[in-house]
Amino acid sequence: MGMIPPAIFALYFLKLKRQPLEVPSTYLWHRVIEDLHVNSLWQRLRKSLLLLLQLLVIALVILALLRPGWQGQSLEGRRFIFLIDNSASMSATDTKTGITRLEDAKSRVAALIDQFELGMSAMIISFAEQPNVVQEFTNNRRLLREALERIEPSAGLTDLTGALELADGFANPGRVTVDDAAGEFEVTEQQDVELYVFSDGKFRGVEGFSLGNLQPLFLPIGTFEAQNLAITALNTRRGEERPEHQQAFIQVANFSDQTQTAIVELYLNERLLDAARLEVAADSTSSTTFNLGVEVEGILRAKLDIPSDFGDRLSIDNEAYAIVESRRDARVLLVTPGNMALESALSTERAKRLAKVEKVSPEVLQKDEFLKQSQEETYDLIIFDQCQPKTMPLANTVFVGRIPPTNEWTQGTKKEPVYGPQIIDWQRSHPLLNLLELGNVQIIDAQTVKPPLGGRVLIDSTKGPIFSIAPRGRYEDAVLSFEIVGTDEQGQRTYNTDWPRKYSFPSFWLNVLGYFSNTGGTSSLHNKPEKLVELRMNSQTEKFEVELPDGSRRELRIDTPGRLSFHETGQLGVYKVWEGGKLVKQFAVNLFDRAESDIRLRVRQEDEDGVKVVDSLSIGYVDVSAQSLSSPVRRELWKLLLVGALVVLVLEWYIYNRRVYI
Amino acid sequence: MAKVSETPLLSPELLAQLERLELVTRKIFRGRMKGERRSKHKGQSVEFADFRNYVPGDDLRLLDWNLYARLDKLIIKLFLEEEDLHFYTLIDASMSMDFGSPTKLEYAKQLAAALGFVGLIRADRVRIETLAQGPGERSPILRGRQSVWRMLQHVESIQSGETISLAEGVKNFCLRNAGRGVVVFISDLMDKEGYETALKYFVSHQVDCFVIHVLSQEELEPEVKGDLKLVDCEDQDVAEITVSVPLLNRYQKTLDSFVKGAQDFCSRRGIHYLMANNQLPVEELVASHLRRRGLVR
Numbered sequence: 001m002g003m004i005p006p007a008i009f010a011l012y013f014l015k016l017k018r019q020p021l022e023v024p025s026t027y028l029w030h031r032v033i034e035d036l037h038v039n040s041l042w043q044r045l046r047k048s049l050l051l052l053l054q055l056l057v058i059a060l061v062i063l064a065l066l067r068p069g070w071q072g073q074s075l076e077g078r079r080f081i082f083l084i085d086n087s088a089s090m091s092a093t094d095t096k097t098g099i100t101r102l103e104d105a106k107s108r109v110a111a112l113i114d115q116f117e118l119g120m121s122a123m124i125i126s127f128a129e130q131p132n133v134v135q136e137f138t139n140n141r142r143l144l145r146e147a148l149e150r151i152e153p154s155a156g157l158t159d160l161t162g163a164l165e166l167a168d169g170f171a172n173p174g175r176v177t178v179d180d181a182a183g184e185f186e187v188t189e190q191q192d193v194e195l196y197v198f199s200d201g202k203f204r205g206v207e208g209f210s211l212g213n214l215q216p217l218f219l220p221i222g223t224f225e226a227q228n229l230a231i232t233a234l235n236t237r238r239g240e241e242r243p244e245h246q247q248a249f250i251q252v253a254n255f256s257d258q259t260q261t262a263i264v265e266l267y268l269n270e271r272l273l274d275a276a277r278l279e280v281a282a283d284s285t286s287s288t289t290f291n292l293g294v295e296v297e298g299i300l301r302a303k304l305d306i307p308s309d310f311g312d313r314l315s316i317d318n319e320a321y322a323i324v325e326s327r328r329d330a331r332v333l334l335v336t337p338g339n340m341a342l343e344s345a346l347s348t349e350r351a352k353r354l355a356k357v358e359k360v361s362p363e364v365l366q367k368d369e370f371l372k373q374s375q376e377e378t379y380d381l382i383i384f385d386q387c388q389p390k391t392m393p394l395a396n397t398v399f400v401g402r403i404p405p406t407n408e409w410t411q412g413t414k415k416e417p418v419y420g421p422q423i424i425d426w427q428r429s430h431p432l433l434n435l436l437e438l439g440n441v442q443i444i445d446a447q448t449v450k451p452p453l454g455g456r457v458l459i460d461s462t463k464g465p466i467f468s469i470a471p472r473g474r475y476e477d478a479v480l481s482f483e484i485v486g487t488d489e490q491g492q493r494t495y496n497t498d499w500p501r502k503y504s505f506p507s508f509w510l511n512v513l514g515y516f517s518n519t520g521g522t523s524s525l526h527n528k529p530e531k532l533v534e535l536r537m538n539s540q541t542e543k544f545e546v547e548l549p550d551g552s553r554r555e556l557r558i559d560t561p562g563r564l565s566f567h568e569t570g571q572l573g574v575y576k577v578w579e580g581g582k583l584v585k586q587f588a589v590n591l592f593d594r595a596e597s598d599i600r601l602r603v604r605q606e607d608e609d610g611v612k613v614v615d616s617l618s619i620g621y622v623d624v625s626a627q628s629l630s631s632p633v634r635r636e637l638w639k640l641l642l643v644g645a646l647v648v649l650v651l652e653w654y655i656y657n658r659r660v661y662i
Numbered sequence: 663m664a665k666v667s668e669t670p671l672l673s674p675e676l677l678a679q680l681e682r683l684e685l686v687t688r689k690i691f692r693g694r695m696k697g698e699r700r701s702k703h704k705g706q707s708v709e710f711a712d713f714r715n716y717v718p719g720d721d722l723r724l725l726d727w728n729l730y731a732r733l734d735k736l737i738i739k740l741f742l743e744e745e746d747l748h749f750y751t752l753i754d755a756s757m758s759m760d761f762g763s764p765t766k767l768e769y770a771k772q773l774a775a776a777l778g779f780v781g782l783i784r785a786d787r788v789r790i791e792t793l794a795q796g797p798g799e800r801s802p803i804l805r806g807r808q809s810v811w812r813m814l815q816h817v818e819s820i821q822s823g824e825t826i827s828l829a830e831g832v833k834n835f836c837l838r839n840a841g842r843g844v845v846v847f848i849s850d851l852m853d854k855e856g857y858e859t860a861l862k863y864f865v866s867h868q869v870d871c872f873v874i875h876v877l878s879q880e881e882l883e884p885e886v887k888g889d890l891k892l893v894d895c896e897d898q899d900v901a902e903i904t905v906s907v908p909l910l911n912r913y914q915k916t917l918d919s920f921v922k923g924a925q926d927f928c929s930r931r932g933i934h935y936l937m938a939n940n941q942l943p944v945e946e947l948v949a950s951h952l953r954r955r956g957l958v959r
Contacts, residue, residue: 018891019888023880024758024766
């Protein structure tokens, strides 16, 4: 190949086989040639223009054959899915140009879309807590770009699973395998789909997912050095020594390599309440407690004031909100013939903070005074232990070892007790069973209890459900169908279960107090962005308005009275629930997620040169290694070069034929 | 190579046009025979010129007898003599003239015939020669309208292929023809040794000289392309060119300076110069251009 240019050069110096042409006289021509010889160098250059052009053509062809390429992002394939992470950590501004990671990802996708060739189609899915199909498969670049613009940063956590499932569904439409006697047949033709994941990888891998036709490509966005200080907790509670005093607990985490000092400012209803200087060691947390005083009420806002020399790259986690409500002690009535375990569980320090528990014996149930009280909403919760009232009171109830005296409950309950039920499952997500381990609880006998319509089984055993909960108008009834202590035939007190000896027992009752007492309602719980928030409302109204932190309002109709579910919690801050112009409830949504706040890219290893490598993404059994930050694929140039050679060739032909000099 | 031109040298229309013309010269030459031109010599005509005393030997018929009777002196009455004009046409019949369409030679022959015809009908002595004729070879001298046919035949018989330099040819011509008169030299002047020497012979020979420089369209605006080896048809000289726009421009310049040079050379020496493109019809050339130059009237 390299011999061609010298060969052309040599050919050029060979005697040109000129076409002879007889002319009357060469007299004039000789004089012309002599004239031209005078300014020969330039002439010679111009004369050898064709030679130069030929050499150029050959050079281009040779260059094309050498397949020059550069590292660039290119699209190989026909169908693409772009997964764009828009979780909270993607708002970090640690890119080179100072734009957010999300903007960086968007510009990269835009660059890829620009490279689209004929026959390529793509879809865009943004994902944080929930996946969102921004644009379905299309080959329309304009649509794709517009869709890209629509992606907004969110404050959500990262969950790739949903996005992957969505992508899988779109990538393999109608992927049906027919299970025939002869084997499995793929119904639709398999088509490979390139899956580009633009993320900072701040999440654990996805388990139990098969990629199928998806060809994943992980493009990490962000840097290893991004520093961040974040508020990871803001709680209010009663003081240990003086329960009438409210306290705010703030935890600050430092996600950087150096110890950093920051000032935490605490505002109550936008009034500066207090501030504290916190020194947070590298990669650790530090916390402080503020005294709020007595009878405080309103919105608590904690703000992190970070020195400017610290490059805090993520700002949304520098603020946290909490709602402080003036607490009316919940009133709880325990009706029991005597139950040491239950009584002690309800009289712990924390239980005292949650509710005021009164204890009466079952005989009271017959009294008119109780009947009157029970119809007046005097109590928030009435616990019936080994007894039951004649009529259901106007209060939340928990039945222990008995069934509520209503048709709905009694219908689903077998009269005969079952012996030795083993707990096989319980609803861990339900607030009543939050953080409980019940697998080790032994029960001697129990009744199976099937909740009426609208209720849920919370604990399931080998013999049937043994703990259920069901709504009753505004109230809820929880039924624990086995006794904790009972009386045998001889009238002796016997333990029916070893539950009181387990850690889960007092926790369960704390949960009960927290769940049923209004004060311990969901407003004090941590609401995560983009997660469903469930509120228990006291009124029967079906129409509510929720004011988002940015001031916009959403009208809400609720189907189940007393329960308000709100899912549009993408923003961080305080949400207000209005009922006919009256503020009835507030709740705060905070990030409080260490994984999202730690915006440094995960490092897999540092090789000998100290070059950090981004940890790979594990999807199912596949490890999707991170593509290098800027350039995943080689770009080819040879097509352009050949076109260039062709152009030069045409130019040469033109010059040769038209005798034109430029 | 006998080349018979399809077109007659002189068309009837041209003849009709030429009949009205006559050859002109600024100089008055001594003729051989009585013709239609005023001569330097006194002679017999109807136009009185002068008187002079009789000297012995004069023709007694010229005596003015009336004056002798009155003055008793012998006085001779002189009349203006009318003589013919020597009109030579010298055709360059070299190989280089055999190019173009019509060939330059044909064009030259046509021109020579036309001018010769004009001379013949005005009773001038017309002689048409070519360069290659040796000092001894003379073309017939034609005179009078009856010789037109002979002249045409003679012109027809001129063939290209002569290989003699311009200077040599002109020198021979001058040696052959002592008589002074009007010389029309039709050539392309393409001689590598230059045309200057040749033209100088004319000057020294004291003739009224017209140079008609015939160039073909191919020479004026060459339509060539590509890489060429140009071969000179006369001496097989070779010039290698690669045709390009600058080269053509350069050629045009050279041609212009060549024509201009010839023109300057001629005008400085009292030679009439006329550049003729072979695409220009002979009729127009004779009737318009030569008339303006003063060769014909």
